[in-house]
Amino acid sequence: MKTPLILIACLFACNQRQVSPPVVTKNAEYSKADSFLYRHQRDSAFYYFNKIVSGSKDSLLIASSYNNMAVIVADAGDYFGSQDYLLLSLRYLDERQESNFYCLSSDYNELGGTSLRLKNYDAALNYYDLAIKYAQDDVFKQIFLNNKAVVYKDQKNFSGAIAIYDTIIHKTGSDRKAYAMILSNRANVRWLKDSSYNAAQELSTALQIRTEVQDPWGQNASYAHLSDYYTSSHPDSALIYANKMYAKARELDSPDDEVQALQKLIRLSPPQHIKPYFARYQYLSDSIQTARNTAKNQYALIRYDAEKNKAENLRLQKDNANKRLQIIEQRVMIYSAIGAVVLIIFLYLKRRQQLALEAENRIRKDRLKTSQKIHDVVANGLYRMMTEIEYQSAIDKEALLDKIETMYEQSRNISYEQPAAVEDYQAEIAQLLMAFSTDKVKVIIVGNYKELWSQLNNTVKIEAKHILQELMINMKKHSQASNVVIKFEQQDNQINIQYTDDGVGLPADYKMGNGLTSTENRIKNINGKLIFATNTKKGLKIQITFPFV
Template sequence: MKTLLILLIVTTCLFACRQQHVPVLVTQEPDYEKAQSFLHIKNDSAFYYYNKVVGTLVDSIQIAQVYNLMAALQADAGDYYGSQENLLMSLRYLNEQNERHVYCLSSDYNELGNTSLNLKNYDAAIHYYDLALKYARNDTLKQTLLNNKGLVYQKEGNYMQAIAIYDSIIHKKNLDPMGYARVLSNLARTKWLRNTGYRAAPELLTALQIRIQEKDDWGQNASYAHLSDYYMATHPDSALLYAGKMYNVARQLNSPGDEAEALQKLIQLAPAHTVKPYFTRYQYLNDSIQTARNKDKNQFALIRYDVAKNKMENLQLQKENADKKVQIIQQRILIYGVILLMVAGLFTAIGWYRKRKQRIIREEKLKNSRKVHDVVANGLHRIMSELQYQPVIEKEKLLDKIDNLYNKSRDLSYEKPPVYEEGFQTEIIQLLASFQTDAIHIMTVGNNEHLWENIADDTKEHVKLILQELLVNMKKHSDARNVAVRFEQTDGQIFMQYTDDGVGLPAEHTPGNGLKNTVSRIKNMNGRITFDSDPKKGLKVRISFPIVYIP
């Protein structure tokens, strides 16, 4: 069943992004054509060429489409967080006011709904499906989106809401036979889940008959699964029959996920003396699926790294060629510059000597101000956020947090090393969770124990306070609904990327103490920070620093 859902995801993505008023397919790009030729045959190669071509495109709708296709391939491989990252990239290139973009907007939000459903984040899935419906212009696509939304309500146990959605679809006059069978089967299954006494067999069998007539193998696979579940408690022999049919169809479709599901049913229903071959096959299949998914996830990450590395090497080569052409001019400028620097240095030394004491005083005040802002102000804001959005607050934990904040405020004048009793990975998770609300969804990628093993404690504290400052600014000023934080270790560096879909930084923005402190901390860590802000696309902050840092 999971493989069927993934196939529907990819089909919807391809259908939605191509139903444009103006054709947008990238037919003149060789790398794009190569990617298309590998699609559904060797998906890692397709991903490689999509990722390669996306950096050469100019048309925003083409860029969005390629990111959408890459996300679908990642979802197919079970890399849901990587898929969400590429979908957010796709959304950055789309304009809801442009009618050419609405189909890809609908497809992106549908895919975000599907990944959220697979991650069992049901509230987020409903939110994204509603956004997808907002931009859907095709009746068939709308019916697919409503069916997906009904599936979410079914999964979370809200059967009445799911039934209401299926009832609204099934009476549509323009519903094709395969669509009708799908909705009928889902509706009957939902009614049965709500009331196990409901006679769902006639509707389930009707849906199966339509799918057989339409030669819908994937639909038959789903019907056999529903019928096996339905008869399991009351007619085990019938349940066993349909589980066997599902197993045969899944093998014909070469769908390991559905084959594994059918084997689970057979192991449960078959006579004891016939179970062993099913169990052996299930163990082998389950291990193969997990191995393949892990391999695909790593392969996608390596592909993106290799393409980015090649682009950087090409840019470096171009820069070296350009440097050779201006070398003589630079040498002359250097000579004149040295003379000017010597003159300026004389005057600067005099001024520096006079202002030295004043600068030391200002730096000390700035250092104390930064401590107060990061430790006390942002700490209080984090506690207030938890009080505001968490339905239940344990008094003892709250008192511990306030006492911890009090002790930190008393120790501001001392340089005490931080202590993370539960591990720094957990510290980051708790920090992000304290800012997540019903309206703000926060995703994180790459935060694991191995990442932080060689990082100095002082650097970890800097990272925590920097991330806390970004989240506080997001909460106060950005109106963001989605936040993504990604960590990555590459070539002796830690790369951290913060992204939100808020209003970004104002054009005439003057950094306050918080952002100034953030920039100062990055410099102290021998790192780099860049801000990429757009009022329509949100804010992106890239940070990098060495893995081993001695303060």
């Protein structure tokens, strides 16, 4: 969640004017870009910043433009693209010149932020230290230190985060907004470190200050902290603050914060109230991703058009000055094409031999896989359909016929090896899991984000879906559970799936049936692991991990 101070650091540190002379000499295009950015017309701002980096000879002006372009694409969710622009910005800066320090500190702060979002914590800490090194203003040093504390919190190095907050909280002076932010963050981290720590008074004091100074973003953050704090001890209070966060996020028109609030409401609300929150959550998640993808493509097209025009001009100049060289190049291309054709024919013949051998091996494997496909598509599909119908007061005949027709088509094509491409995998997983949520069984999903699944190929997605389906069917048949939690998270280069229920658990002499045996085989096929927790007094806990590639 962004705080106002962090926003100021991200957007204006490179061009801050209060302590030293201007860091850039603005030209007309930079003034236009700055004006568009101030009015939140980011596509137009990006266009003019890109014109500057393509045509200006002022190194500091170019560096500042790249910095702003990095911030714009980071806001659109393109963190790798943002890092590329920031590294380009650093190439135009001289660490020995004091006039470059503001832009240097801003570049390193932004690199720290993108590294944090990509969970590269060591890099984030290093970049924030560099940002602090070049910061010439105590206000910005406090901002960068606060950002560093956030990294420590995400690393679960709570002591390190608390030490930073203890250092900077006394330097806020009369800035009550900054004091409330640090007070709330410090109380939250102290509670995360020690769940018995009484953080209520500090969190409430921070919220009161933020309300008095009319800091809506700060209030939003306080509601989130208070909801998390009361989740275990006073769920009713946690629900109240989650509702307040939801209302404030909508007032601020912040979809990201609204999604966070909806996650809390889904987790805390009674089962009969979850459905509208879940529907809103799905809609927002899709809308945010769509908007960010559109923005990414738009900025890429702006750069592409600019580079295309620049390349076209260079090509025309080269054509006029180097006609003879062009003829030579054409001949080289012809000879290269002939060589490529010969090579392609050779590789084609060799590939045919290889494919023939692979086909023989596939025939052997197909017989084994067909029985597994029948189990996944027909048996589990029917059981899932029965589960959905069982708790419906009225049956939608058309929807039921559509599902039967889908299963029929899948059954007809069961011999085909290549699975269909997954259009919206996040929604498909959510729909699969929530199909098992009934009046008696509450299913809670945590961490099912599109970004989590985007790194998986289609085959692994299909296997993961069947694994989750088998777990839920096993739960439905045997667990007698009232609450089921499925948590997804990324750790290093792998996905962790944690399944937990409060059912009867597994008996000591339990032997896996065909379903879980099939599940274990699937996990092995994608180089994963399945671990049953043995120290639970009640219920069942299963840990599944598998790599992205």
